[in-house]
Amino acid sequence: MKRILDTLQPIVMAFAVFMMIYLFLFQPHKVDGSSMYPNFHDKEYILTDKVSYRKGSPQRGDVVIFHAPPPANSDYIKRIVGLPGETIMVKSGYVFINGQRLPELYLPTTFLTLEKSFLRDGVPYQIPAGYYMMFGDNRNYSSDSRELGPISKSAIVGKAWVRYWPADKIGLVPHQRYSF
Numbered sequence: 001m002k003r004i005l006d007t008l009q010p011i012v013m014a015f016a017v018f019m020m021i022y023l024f025l026f027q028p029h030k031v032d033g034s035s036m037y038p039n040f041h042d043k044e045y046i047l048t049d050k051v052s053y054r055k056g057s058p059q060r061g062d063v064v065i066f067h068a069p070p071p072a073n074s075d076y077i078k079r080i081v082g083l084p085g086e087t088i089m090v091k092s093g094y095v096f097i098n099g100q101r102l103p104e105l106y107l108p109t110t111f112l113t114l115e116k117s118f119l120r121d122g123v124p125y126q127i128p129a130g131y132y133m134m135f136g137d138n139r140n141y142s143s144d145s146r147e148l149g150p151i152s153k154s155a156i157v158g159k160a161w162v163r164y165w166p167a168d169k170i171g172l173v174p175h176q177r178y179s180f
Contacts (some may be wrong), residue, residue: 026050027157028164029065029075035136035143036063036077039106039174045165046077046173050158058132058153059083060097061176063160066134066151068143075157078144079106079176082133089124090115090146095135106137106176113139116146132156 031044040046040063048065058064058080068076082088087098093112095102113135115121127133131150136142145151160173 026161029077029157029160031077032074034141035138036079037138037141038108039063039137040077040163044163044169046160047162047164048158049161052159053153053156058156058159059175060178063173063175064134065157065160066155067157069148069151069155072143076134076143077160078134078136078142080132081135082127082145082150084127084129084131087124087126088119088133089122090119091122103178104176106174107139111137111139113146116144118149119146130154 027048027050029046029048031040031042031046033042046065060080060083062080063077064080065075065077068074081095081102081104082097089096089099090113093114095104095113119125119133125133127150130153132153133145134151135144135146159175163169163171163173
């Protein structure tokens, strides 16, 4: 009996440590679809940092995972483009923040940002406190804040941290930084 307990104890401890890490620190996610192309591809796996936003705030350019609003019953991966209190506008294929065009160097020059049902072309929108505007990188094939509206900070699961599959793309997830 002691031998069985001695064998089970490390297994139970390893499982407990894994569950603590999964529930409170990091969580794996799978990219589902092409909404973040060309920076993320369908069926890639990333590890989500669930700790960073407990002390700090999400920043423009961060790639985040959030709980999609109903009726969707899944997590989405998108990039934060608009912060609380800012005015965002989509106009002539580009994103403007407080009247200044957002430089999106992570997108091919052929990608345009068009209106959707929530964010209309040429119509400014003031982002409420505690909310963020999140867009997919593949703007023509993304269900994002242009359609869903702003996403609350409480819906954010965490920041994409490490891409761990496929093996040839293992590494830290780059997050765009802006000068304004």
